[in-house]
Amino acid sequence: xxxxxxxxxxxxxxxxxTYVMGRNKVHALDGVDLDIEFGSxxxxxxxxxxxxxTLLYLLGGLDRLTSGRIHVDGQALEQMDExxxxxxxxxxxxxxxxxxxxxxxxxxxxxxxxxxxFSGIAPKARRKKAFELLKQVGLxxxxxxxxxxxxxxxxxxxxxxxxxVNDPKLILADEPTGNLxxxxxxxxxxxxxxxxxxxxxxxxxxxxxRMLQFATNVIYLLDGKTVSxxxxxxxxxxxxxxxxxxxxx
Amino acid sequence: MRLIDLLSxxxxxxxxxKGRVALTAIGVVIGTAAVVLxxxxxxxxxxxxxxxxxxxxxxTRIDVSPGYSEGPVISGRGGVVAVSELGxxxxxxxxxxxxxDEIASLPGVEHVIxxxxxxxxxxxxxxxxxxxxxIMGVGTNDLSVFGYQLREGSLQLERGTAVIGHWIAQxxxxxxxxxxxxxxxxxDLVGKTVTVTLMKWAEDGTMIxxxxxxxxxxxxxxxxxxxxxxxxxxxDDVTAYNEWFxxxxxxxxxxxYPMLVVKASDPDKVIEVAEQINNMGFMASTPQSVxxxxxxxxxxxxxTFGGVGAIALLVAAIGIANTMTMAILERxxxxxxxxxxxxxxxxxxxxxxxxxxxxxxxxxLGGIAIGWVGGELLNILARxxxxxxxxxxxxxxxTASTPTWLLLFALVFATLVGLISGLYPSVRAATLVPVxxxxxx
Numbered sequence: 001x002x003x004x005x006x007x008x009x010x011x012x013x014x015x016x017x018t019y020v021m022g023r024n025k026v027h028a029l030d031g032v033d034l035d036i037e038f039g040s041x042x043x044x045x046x047x048x049x050x051x052x053x054t055l056l057y058l059l060g061g062l063d064r065l066t067s068g069r070i071h072v073d074g075q076a077l078e079q080m081d082e083x084x085x086x087x088x089x090x091x092x093x094x095x096x097x098x099x100x101x102x103x104x105x106x107x108x109x110x111x112x113x114x115x116x117x118f119s120g121i122a123p124k125a126r127r128k129k130a131f132e133l134l135k136q137v138g139l140x141x142x143x144x145x146x147x148x149x150x151x152x153x154x155x156x157x158x159x160x161x162x163x164x165v166n167d168p169k170l171i172l173a174d175e176p177t178g179n180l181x182x183x184x185x186x187x188x189x190x191x192x193x194x195x196x197x198x199x200x201x202x203x204x205x206x207x208x209x210r211m212l213q214f215a216t217n218v219i220y221l222l223d224g225k226t227v228s229x230x231x232x233x234x235x236x237x238x239x240x241x242x243x244x245x246x247x248x249x
Numbered sequence: 250m251r252l253i254d255l256l257s258x259x260x261x262x263x264x265x266x267k268g269r270v271a272l273t274a275i276g277v278v279i280g281t282a283a284v285v286l287x288x289x290x291x292x293x294x295x296x297x298x299x300x301x302x303x304x305x306x307x308x309t310r311i312d313v314s315p316g317y318s319e320g321p322v323i324s325g326r327g328g329v330v331a332v333s334e335l336g337x338x339x340x341x342x343x344x345x346x347x348x349x350d351e352i353a354s355l356p357g358v359e360h361v362i363x364x365x366x367x368x369x370x371x372x373x374x375x376x377x378x379x380x381x382x383x384i385m386g387v388g389t390n391d392l393s394v395f396g397y398q399l400r401e402g403s404l405q406l407e408r409g410t411a412v413i414g415h416w417i418a419q420x421x422x423x424x425x426x427x428x429x430x431x432x433x434x435x436x437d438l439v440g441k442t443v444t445v446t447l448m449k450w451a452e453d454g455t456m457i458x459x460x461x462x463x464x465x466x467x468x469x470x471x472x473x474x475x476x477x478x479x480x481x482x483x484x485d486d487v488t489a490y491n492e493w494f495x496x497x498x499x500x501x502x503x504x505x506y507p508m509l510v511v512k513a514s515d516p517d518k519v520i521e522v523a524e525q526i527n528n529m530g531f532m533a534s535t536p537q538s539v540x541x542x543x544x545x546x547x548x549x550x551x552x553t554f555g556g557v558g559a560i561a562l563l564v565a566a567i568g569i570a571n572t573m574t575m576a577i578l579e580r581x582x583x584x585x586x587x588x589x590x591x592x593x594x595x596x597x598x599x600x601x602x603x604x605x606x607x608x609x610x611x612x613x614l615g616g617i618a619i620g621w622v623g624g625e626l627l628n629i630l631a632r633x634x635x636x637x638x639x640x641x642x643x644x645x646x647x648t649a650s651t652p653t654w655l656l657l658f659a660l661v662f663a664t665l666v667g668l669i670s671g672l673y674p675s676v677r678a679a680t681l682v683p684v685x686x687x688x689x690x
Contacts, residue, residue, distance in 0.1 A: 062589060063684040082594050089683075090591025101586045101687070105265050115590035117254045166591065 007074070009038035009169075009201055010059065015068035017054050017224075028054040030224035032068070036217065038169075041196035042203045043211050045232065046221035052205045053174055055221065059203065060093050060172045061085040073169060090118060094163030096192075098175035100155045102147040102162075108134060108154075109143040112161045119166060133161035137191060153184025160191055171195055173204045177211070189214050250596050259603040263611075266576070270608055273572040276565030277612020278619060281663045284558030285620025285656065289649040290627070291554045295547035296650055299540060307396045308516040308536055309359075311523045313352065313509040316342035316530040342530040343505030352511060355525050357518035362395075363388040363506035365487055367447075369494040373463075373480070375436055375443045378421040382413065382480035384445075386487025387510075392467075394512060397476055402439035402467030406483045412467040413438070415477040438465040449494050459493055562666050565612065569670035573605045577678045584678050585686030594679040601675035602668055609667015613660040621656065624649035 012034040019026045028051045036042050046052040057063040058070060061077055070077040073092055080088060089095075102111045112130035121129075134140050137157040139150075147155050156176060163171055173192060177185030185208075193214045196202045204211060212218060220232035227235075263270050318340055342348075344363065353361040367384035374380075392404040392412055404412060423433045447459040469476055492499055511526065511533070513519045519535050526533035577584070584597055592600075631648035 057684045060589070062585075062687065063682065086588065086591055086593035086596075089589060095589045097687070101582065101589075103583065103586075105261075117258060118250055118587075118591045118593075118596055120251050120254075123254075162590070 007071070008035035009040075009073060010034065010036035010203075011069070011071040012059075013069040015055075015058065015070060016066045017051070017058060017063070018066045027224050029058070029065075032221075032224070032226055034219065034226065036201065036203065038201055039196070039199055040201055040216045041193060041214055042201075042217040042219060043215035044203065044205045044219045044221060045207060045209070045212070046205075047207055047236075049223075050221040051224040052207075052221045054224075056172050056174050056203065056205045059170075060095060061088045062095075090115070090166055092169055094166065094168035094171045096156070096159050096163050096171065096173040096176045098178040100147070100152075100159045100179070102155055102158060104147050107144045107146055108139060108150065108158045108161075111147070111158055112165060115162060115165050129165060130161070133164050134158070136164075137161045151184070152180050153187060156180060156184070156188050157191065160188065160195075164195070169201060171200055171202045173202070175206055176204060177206065177208060186210075250592075250599070255599060255603060258600060259607050262600070262604055263607050269572060269576075270611065273565075273568050273608050274612035274615065276568040277562065277609055277663050277667065278615035280558060280560075280562030280565045280666075281613045281616020281659050282558075282619040282623060283561045283616075284555055284662070285617050285651060285659045286623045286627075286649065287554035287558050288551050288655055289620065289624040289651040291547060291551040292652065292655070293624075293628075293648050293650040294550070295544065297648075298543055298547065309513045309519060310395075311511040311513060311519060311526065311533050311535045313344065313511055313526055314507070314532040314534075315344050315505060316532055318342070318530065343503070344507070344509050344531065345502050345505040347502070348505065348529075348531070349509065351529065352509065352526060352531075355522055357513050357515065357522045358511055359514045360389070360394055360510075360512040362510045362512070363484060364508045364510060365484060365491065365506055367487055367494075368491045370448050371490075372446045372448070373443050374446065375421065375438065375441065377423055377425065378433060378436060379424050380417060380421050380443075382417045383478055384411075384482055384487060384490075385479045386482050386484035388484040388506075390483070392481055395476070395510070397472060398470040400468045400470040401437075402465070404467055406466070406481065408483055408486060409462065410464045410466045410482070411443075412469060412481045413465055414469050414479045414481075415471040417478065417480055418468045439468060441465055447490055447493065459490075461490070562663065566666045566670040569605050569608050569667055570674060572608070573601065573671045573674035574677075576604070577601065577674050580678075581681065581686045581689035584681055585683050585689065588681075588683035589687060597681075598675050598679035601678045602671050605671020605675065606664050606668040609670070610660070610664040612667070613663025616663060617656045617659050620659065621651050624651045 012032055015029050015032040015034075016027065017029040019028055030051075032051075032055065044052045044055060054063070058065050058077070059072065061080070065078055068078070072088075075088060075092070077085070077088070102108075103114065106114065109127060109130050112133055113126040116126040116129065131140065131143060134143050137160055139154060139157055139161070142150060142154060147158070150158065156179075160176075171192065176188050176192065180188060189204075189211055192202050192204060196214075196216070204215075218229070220227045220229055222232060222235055349361045349363060352358060365386045367386070371382065371384055372379060373382050387406070390406050392406065397404065400415070400418075402412070406412060418438065419435055421433065421435050423430070426433065442462050442464045445461050445463050447461065449457050449459075451457055463482065471477060488499055511522065513522045516537070519537050523533040523535045523538070587597060587600075627649045
């Protein structure tokens with residue numbers, strides 16, 4: 001378990017991310033403060049443009065913050081150079097994307113093994129570990145299939161296995177069920193829940209409220225700020241009649 | 250990232266786009282083949298030229314002529330050399346016996362042999378056959394000093410004897426022959442005596458003849474040098490003939506010899522000895538300096554030819570840069586993914602640089618194969634053509650010569666061209682912001 005018990009696993013303070021689009025400045029994150037405990041399954045809820053994906057990418061070291069502080073597992077991301085961030089991504093984080101991002105020319109097994117090439121692990125050991133992980137996500141029989149020969153749900157399970165190859169403490173999932181049907185989406189959430197139960201910290205970004213049943217911790221984001229559940233629901237109710245009207249028309 | 254992983258990843262990535270890689274590599278193939286073929290051609294021409302150089306059979310030889318200069322000549326040791334004043338302020342430093350001694354005392358000098366030409370015309374007669382040799386007097390009794398190969402007889406000269414060159418021995422003609430009779434049978438002269446008739450004109454315009462009997466003691470094998478056209482006699486014989494031509498004695502201490510042949514003990518010392526002789530005020534020329542001059546000309550030719558091929562490679566380089574730029578646009582999301590799963594900027598840079606160097610390497614391999622085969626084809630064509638040309642004398646010579654270093658150089662160069670062309674796109678790929686790359690549509 002986390003050795004840094006005195007301090008939360010993830011600590012975010014006054015986090016701001018501003019994009020410059022032409023002459024306009026867009027504040028994707030506008031002063032976010034968060035503490036996330038080790039071993040939790042956090043669901044970040046928010047509509048499109050709320051800044052939830054930006055939060056995930058900043059946590060994953062894929063983007064640079066404008067100001068503020070992000071500490072993950074005792075490491076200050078804002079102080080890291082490109083190389084240190086790459087090592088952080090390799091050792092601490094596992095990513096799962098909405099569009100799977102599998103290499104179309106590689107088999108499921110090779111896709112899972114791919115990140116280990118950058119860690120200097122020998123080919124035999126890579127394949128062994130990749131196969132074990134595919135087995136863990138129930139795809140050992142599809143190991144030699146290419147992504148185009150797999151269903152969406154299976155592809156996302158390959159992506160989950162790939163996220164686990166470097167044994168990361170933190171799993172970051174960006175709309176992992178967004179491209180999946182209900183059953184497949186549920187299976188993926190089940191898988192993420194299993195990972196959380198196995199001791200990993202999981203952070204899922206979604207706007208799908210069905211995910212909440214798996215969460216140990218929920219963060220609501222609106223316009224780049226964290227809000228309470230009540231505020232979030234109020235904002236959602238405000239926008240709901242319009243959507244229903246559109247849906248019925 | 251381990252080297253083996255890097256190489257296999259590069260090979261996988263190139264294998265994914267076989268068609269495009271092949272098309273891009275074709276440019277490199279053409280450029281490399283052009284470099285290999287053109288430089289091979291230049292090397293072949295150089296080898297042809299140097300192998301056919303006349304008189305380059307002896308690399309220890311230095312030909313020394315009198316030194317000509319303007320103004321007073323600085324004499325060697327205590328004014329032992331004679332200096333003559335020519336018209337227009339020109340001075341000549343003569344090759345006197347004292348100068349010979351001075352040159353002979355230089356370290357690395359084995360022999361110093363004075364030579365003199367026959368200053369007038371001479372006709373050689375044997376039976377009814379005639380010949381017009383160029384007669385050369387040499388200050389040695391042993392022609393083997395020059396390294397000449399003998400066809401028949403001996404290289405030892407005595408008074409009243411001669412050794413004749415290959416051409417002279419084959420140039421006898423019958424003055425009474427009628428047109429169409431063809432060349433008469435050439436006599437076997439070794440041990441035979443020929444009559445040499447020297448001719449000069451008296452002041453009143455009458456022709457005076459002097460007949461001398463000369464015994465031929467040896468005939469040289471073909472030297473492919475000036476020796477083929479000479480009739481060699483002892484210097485004192487020729488000096489006597491020249492004194493007869495001039496009607497007065499020749500004072501070598503004053504007039505010197507027109508030329509010396511200096512033999513160095515070692516080919517490596519030739520340049521050094523020649524420099525020392527030049528510093529003494531004489532003019533020394535060596536076959537090596539001739540070869541060096543020719544070599545430097547052909548080096549320029551090789552560079553020029555190589556440059557033409559390099560232009561083709563430059564075009565190919567732009568092709569590689571274009572292909573890599575396109576590949577990076579297409580694979581932006583892949584780059585984002587690689588970074589997301591822990592690839593450093595350096596990993597990405599190395600992968601893409603490796604891919605572009607790989608294209609250069611593949612093209613280079615194809616290019617050196619085609620360039621080499623092209624050179625061989627050229628040789629076959631040249632041999633076929635030249636062998637159909639009667640007695641041109643170049644049959645069997647190579648037209649293009651492809652040394653191993655050229656093939657290796659071309660391969661390394663093509664790979665480097667690939668590497669450098671990939672520099673800009675690879676740096677762009679490496680410095681992409683991961684999140685931007687991942688979101689790229």
